[in-house]
Amino acid sequence: MKNLPQKVRSKKLSSRVDLTAMVSVSFLLIIFFMIVGELSKPKIIERNFGEGGCGPIIECNKPDENRVMTILLDDNNKIITYSGLLYNAIESPKNVKYGKNGIRKELIKNNKRVLEYSSQFGKPRKGVQIVIKPSKNSNYGNLVDILDEMKITGITSYSIVDYYTPEESKLLASK
Numbered sequence: 515m516k517n518l519p520q521k522v523r524s525k526k527l528s529s530r531v532d533l534t535a536m537v538s539v540s541f542l543l544i545i546f547f548m549i550v551g552e553l554s555k556p557k558i559i560e561r562n563f564g565e566g567g568c569g570p571i572i573e574c575n576k577p578d579e580n581r582v583m584t585i586l587l588d589d590n591n592k593i594i595t596y597s598g599l600l601y602n603a604i605e606s607p608k609n610v611k612y613g614k615n616g617i618r619k620e621l622i623k624n625n626k627r628v629l630e631y632s633s634q635f636g637k638p639r640k641g642v643q644i645v646i647k648p649s650k651n652s653n654y655g656n657l658v659d660i661l662d663e664m665k666i667t668g669i670t671s672y673s674i675v676d677y678y679t680p681e682e683s684k685l686l687a688s689k
Contacts, residue, residue: 589651644672
């Protein structure tokens with residue numbers, strides 16, 4: 515008998531697939547999309563409008579000028595504040611700076627004064643009402659800084675107004 519050539523058999527490879535790399539990539543993708551999803555959420559400033567009015571009675575819905583403080587914002591980080599109405603100011607207009615020794619100190623002082631005033635007339639917890647007036651020359655960062663100060667000092671009754679009276683325009687131009 516002759517030696518017949520033997521068939522060459524191929525080696526059987528392992529049928530097991532190593533998925534370690536695939537699992538690592540999956541976890542990296544999951545973490546990536548979780549972070550991107552969290553960072554893409556819009557950042558907003560919470561606003562609290564305070565208490566509502568007292569109904570259709572006109573007299574009780576008028577602002578109390580003893581509780582009003584106006585903040586005028588202008589270019590070059592300029593802030594002018596006054597309390598009451600400009601023609602009959604409780605505190606005359608003055609320049610203040612940003613920070614804890616500037617505008618924050620003024621806000622705390624005025625809020626304390628208004629709370630004492632309100633408690634005399636049986637209206638406790640009625641703090642200062644702030645009117646923020648950014649000029650066309652002020653920048654967005656200054657407005658955000660003032661809103662941060664409202665949050666820090668705990669003042670919830672404020673409004674942003676884009677209208678200047680002629681007297682306030684003169685005041686900004688002069689100082």
